[in-house]
Amino acid sequence: MPTVAKGDGMRGLAVFISDIRNCKSKEAEQKRINKELANIRSKFKGDKTLDGYNKKKYVCKLLFIFLLGHDIDFGHMEAVNLLSSNKYTEKQIGYLFISVLVNTDSALIRLIIQAIKNDLEARHPVHICLALQCIANIGSKEMAEALTKEIPKLIVSGETIDAVKQSACLCLLRLFRTSPETVPPGEWTQRVGHLLNDQHLGVVTSATSLIHTLAQKTPEDFKPCVQLAISRLSRIVTSSYTDLQDYTYYFVPAPWLSVKLLRLLQVYPPPEDPALRGRLNECLETILNKAQEPPKSKKVQHSNAKNAVLFEAINLIIHHDTEPSLLVRACNQLGQFLQHRETNLRYLALESMCLLASSEFSHEAVKKHMDTVITALKTERDVSVRQRAVDLLYGMCDKSNAEEIVAEMLSYLETADYSIREEMVLKVAILAEKYPVDYTWYVDTILNLIRIAGDYVSDEVWYRVIQIVINRDDVQGYAAKVVFEALQAPACHENMVKVGGYILGEFGNLIAGDQRSSPMVQFQLLHSKYHLCSAPTRGLLLSTYIKFINLFPEIKGQLQDVLRNNNNLQNADAELQQRAIEYLQLSTVASQDVLATVLEEMPPFPERESSILAKLKKKKPNVSDIEVVKEGKKSSNPPTLNNSAANTPEATPASAPVPVMAAAPAPAPVQSASDDLLGLSAGPAAAAPVTNNFAAPAAPAGGGGLLVDVFDTPPAQNNVSTALAPQAEENFFNMPSGETAPSGDASATELDGRFAIKNNGVLFENELLQIGVKAEYKGNLGRLGLFYGNKTSYPFQFFTPTVSCPGELASAMNVQTKPLDVNTVEGGAQVQQIINVECIADFVDAPILSIKFSYSGSMQQINLMLPVMLNKFFEPVEMDATSFFNRWKQLSSPGQEEQKIFKASFPINSDTSRTKLLGFGFGLLDGVDPNPDNFVGAGIIKAQSSQVGCLLRLEPNMQAQMYRLTLRTSSKSVTTRLADLLLKLF
């Protein structure tokens, strides 16, 4: 039995706990608990005169039962009662029960808050402390709102005793974390800073945590603390271990406080005042010196405490990153630890060194330890240490050692733990791309990666190698040769087949001259893998075959046989079936010229951040910081292949404008299920470009953006879904593909149908750019606000939007565009442009907005239609039944009436139809038509040259799901145009 029990030992509780421990089975335990619960319940219910001791005992038993894992649904009230006891032991149990068990949304919370308030004002400091601890333990929003203002005065008052100050500091910290807005800075903030000078080191310890957190939010408010923290730290590190008595731990003076102070200093840059800075550097040097002194004790506690301070000092040195001598000393110290017999120290040294590697001052010094780190990678028993070694190798890698490090990582990969393989693959892929010795080496490395750890090679990795091979024509022949060789292995990974299929499809012709890799041999080699592959890979191979038909007309027959094979033509997989049918048809129908254009070699990809790096960042959020710091320090360029390539002498400047997409004159629309084709998931995305060319006529939406996006998300789906977004309303303008864009670089994006009845919304969106529109119309005038938002983190340069009115529109509409004030749109920024339009006569086509800009070196062009339709200049008219019918009769000559009977594209709903007609601009005339289901409306088109009155009758037929639409106006062209617009709304 425990020995501490003094006056407050609860015998009944001890007996109960013993009973539970003696239970032989779960059932027996449950029985004993049920018995106890029944007993406690009857005590709480029956005996009104239950004294404090018994109440405490039973509440404590309930708590014990809860901690065993049983639900407790009573006793809360009794616990709250205990709070108002003036005996410490009873209060303590009450508070404990509440902290552990009471939900923050409990109905009792108000009672509890009142009890806490009382205790905060109690005379006995012990009661104040209990209340503060309870707040700090629960820390709910209600508590923050009700109690925060009580706390600061406890912290700064001269009368508060130290223990209360300590608890109050941390209590405030908890409330600040819960809801910072309830902790307004005030006069107390300054005085909190002075607690760093407090005599009581326990108070300083608590206060430092509070200040650290507050300073992270508003560093300016706590700037004076820097000086206080440095002088406090200096006093600690220069003291002997006997000075601080209570706070010396195994001969180390105040290790925890030292660490906290060093962390607080990491909120700020190095002090500007030279004297202060000198003093801090002295402290840091002293700490580094102490690491070299012989230990004062052999106990691990001594060295741990000492090294805790040392590692935090090194963190501060790295954070400041301004003192080369300190950085190099830190590096040497860590170097010693790399070979220490304590695993903990080796682990922590690897971790810290990873940070050091990113400093330009110590990067070279870190590299000296490469061999040790490689040994660690091979010999450490603890996988988390090996993981750190991988991180450090990655961190210290640069052009000079990339070849060796990549080779070591590749060889380790063969035996690496499964848990870290995928991450290692990403790291190898990034290093190989970032520091390519030359591009043949790069290709070799990635293929090795696939060979060794194919299962762990994510799609991003093999997309990327293809992207790079396509962008660099000096490596294409080599790539074709090595994938051809790699494919000859009897068992090769499916990812290898994908890369091989893609690269041979594009560049197989470069090695076809050799008899050993003649077209037929290439084809047979690929096709020998076909049946072993999953559907997405087969899809990719089918695309390769159609490309072969173009590259090698001499084997067209054999290829068509494969396409024609029933396994493909009637494949259960719709995607494969579709590809087989379409490719077969394409190869039969299209002339060699058309085929050559459709299947033209892929144009280079625009340079952008490596998708692999993005994936690594996503995987390890904490890595990204390091990465960002590192990139920021080494160069301000985004880490793409091209940037690093630009550093290598043989690289060609790659900033010349690259057309985003080769104009692809579309073959006859193959079929209408374009979204099936476009809906390819990421798997066969690399094959998608070919397919996209097919789909172009059916869905030119964002065609220009497609290629850009191939390597990120499944882009096609994005485009389809935005184009058809809200309730799949039909696209209003189905632009014939022939007249897409004047330049042919990017096809004009279709207008979204919903703009016919709406004035605001997102007009266009792709990976780079979002365009929002807000429009107002009055009479024949309109005003459009366009908002161009840059979604990337790099600027768009030479950003020039222009609006043009093609053809007849030029005489029907005046458009005035205010030029932009700036021609650069910064990353993440938005600029606005106002466009005024004036309708002169009725019109059909919409004005075209064409935007050109340069994004990381390549020109982008986007052509869009502005959402300006004839009905925007439409004003509703009210009239009674008689005048309606009079006018209706007047407009009965041929050409004035247009009648359409059509099938409903959307479910027939009276309310929706009403909204659509009103949004379109009609005034609705109720009670004119005898049939209440029909709609009758009137309005006027307000063009400058003429005003055209317009009458409408819309008759829905629920049974047939049909509409009859009748429009009468005085102008034939207006009638036709409005009918066309309306037709697509219903």
Place this chain on the structure above:
Amino acid sequence: MIRFILIQNRAGKTRLAKWYMQFDDDEKQKLIEEVHACVTVRDAKHTNFVEFRNFKIVYRRYAGLYFCICVDVNDNNLMYLEAIHNFVEVLNEYFHNVCELDLVFNFYKVYSVVDEMFLAGEIRETSQTKVLKQLLMLNSLE
């Protein structure tokens, strides 16, 4: 900051669980099981630090008990490792040669010890003398 403190025995029975951030009961149970699975498989040659979800567990084994502190990944590992030891020394002094049973029978007192030394996920007091003095004073109260 500290996210939670757990004391578990080798069989996975929890002897103390102190939470410094909001988890619901199911989540707490899951964390307890995961931590147990995570630390008990490690041997003495391994580090005292394990990555755990987005956090890090700093732990040390004393006889059959694992003392685990879950902290942020960029926190100072050694500082928390020694905080565990400091805490254990206080328990040892307070209970005169602490054993697992002391923690069972006096579970409500262990919470008091924790609150003296750690609060709001931060280290509150590190002086063993001061903590013990305060605890003895509390013990003398009715």
